[in-house]
Amino acid sequence: MTAPTQPPKRPMGRAILRSALSLGLFAIVTAGVVAGTRTLTFDRIADNRQASQYRVLKEVLPEALRDVPIEALLDNAVMLPASEAMGQHQPFRGWRVKRGDNAALLMPVVATGGYNGDIHLLVGVDQDGRVSGVRVTRHQETPGLGDKIERRKSDWITDFNGRSLEDPAPEGWEVTKDGGEFDAFTGATITPRAVVRAVKRSLEYVEAEGDSLFQADQEDQP
Template structure:
């Protein structure tokens, strides 16, 4: 075999190896991304019950999922594509669960669920995905601290507009030592969810008020 043929054969072998490697990396990345997305969805579904009030705490997950509805104007809650919320009803209690996305976190996107009852009160808030700094920003997780429960029972009118901020900025909410950006992002996201629910017709929240008003 002459030198030219050897170089050509080596180049072909190297090219084939590069193609196989690139294909393998792409396949692994695609499978990993799909698995991560599935895990995030499963975790979110598990958290749905966490934002319900005690009166609905025993509602089975399948029943919650059956209450899914297309979210009106999802971009108002940070979504870039159509998405869904969930309406959970009982004889005397109705709650809507809103998925919210904020990109104001220290390390990027934070996803959370906000439960709002038919009196426009927050029944619960849970973070379902984030990349905040371990030991600092991750205190937004319920397993790390009870900070996220400080929103329970609040309505839009419970605080003046200026109160929906961390104390360092004149608001009513504690920040974490060494981490202000993360709690600020959550407070803003929850406040936005309440404003959204106040102006947007939602099943289980807005329609119950219409029924009560028509009965007067």
């Protein structure tokens, strides 16, 4: 009986090389797809973040200045003096808007002492020392409790509108649990306490720095 013919054996080295090339090509294609997706996603996140910042800047302006074009607002960026109380250890960027008899200063403020860390705010103050608006720009507070400081979650943050160092009196710049005039959240007193105290410090900062913050001859570009 004739023995069955065995198929020729392929060289092992060639098979390994072919597998390595296939894996390498797959890795290159995958890396390219991931990099492209990351670039597109990063650009989209950056655009969304910028649009959100523009919207928030407008929201903390006095009513009489909210129709100021965003380009004009951004062109009036100023460098403000550093303040430990504001959580700004170096000179920092703010925005000043002035038209006719109306003027406002918009400032990023870091509220320390939040339940889960710092709470970042944008605070608007007009030339009469009144709060024109406050918005939370970043935080890590507990969902369903501390996140009520967000405007989209509640209107609590709007209670600062029109307030000044005289309204309420100094002792009123606390949450109700501490004898003040600002509501505390059930089960989350630490969060609103940090925000209330930060807004008060913002007003104190403006008062201490004086009218120079609103002068048009101050350096406009950071």
